[in-house]
Amino acid sequence: MDENVGNYDLSLRDKQATDNSLDVAYRRNLQADNLDFMSPVIEKIAGYSVQEMIAMGSIGKSCDLIHPDDLPLVNVGFSHAVDIGFGTIEYRFKHKDGKYRWFADHFMIIRDQNGKPLFSEGIMRDITEIKKA
Secondary structure, three states, X not given: OEEEEOOEEEEHHHHHHHHHOOEEEEEEEOOOOEEEEXXXXXXXXXXXXXXXXXXXXXXXXXXXXXXXXXXXXXXXXXXXXXXXXXXXXXXXXEOOXXXXXXXXXXXXXXXXXXXXXXXXXXXXXXXXXXXXX
């Protein structure tokens, strides 16, 4: 039995692995400027459902949830990641309850055969408790 989450089809075993993880897996379509996939763990760590995150769609709209002080670093880090093919960025993300949580975002840039960036695929982890320590 398969379930469609975003635009991805996941087998039941794959769905259980993503649902039981503490990391949010995602795939952002850089050409269409939207999310193709986000695992349901996003609701546990950020308060937003997958549907809410996908509805936010564009990078600009989801960047509205990044702390304003962190946004320049995120933009520079993402641009650098596009150049080298991967990145890790730590930033504060606004939980649905209005409080900020620290996220570590580890991702790769997927390119077409001509080197054009197509997707950003990665995982996000809540590192708030680590930052507090």
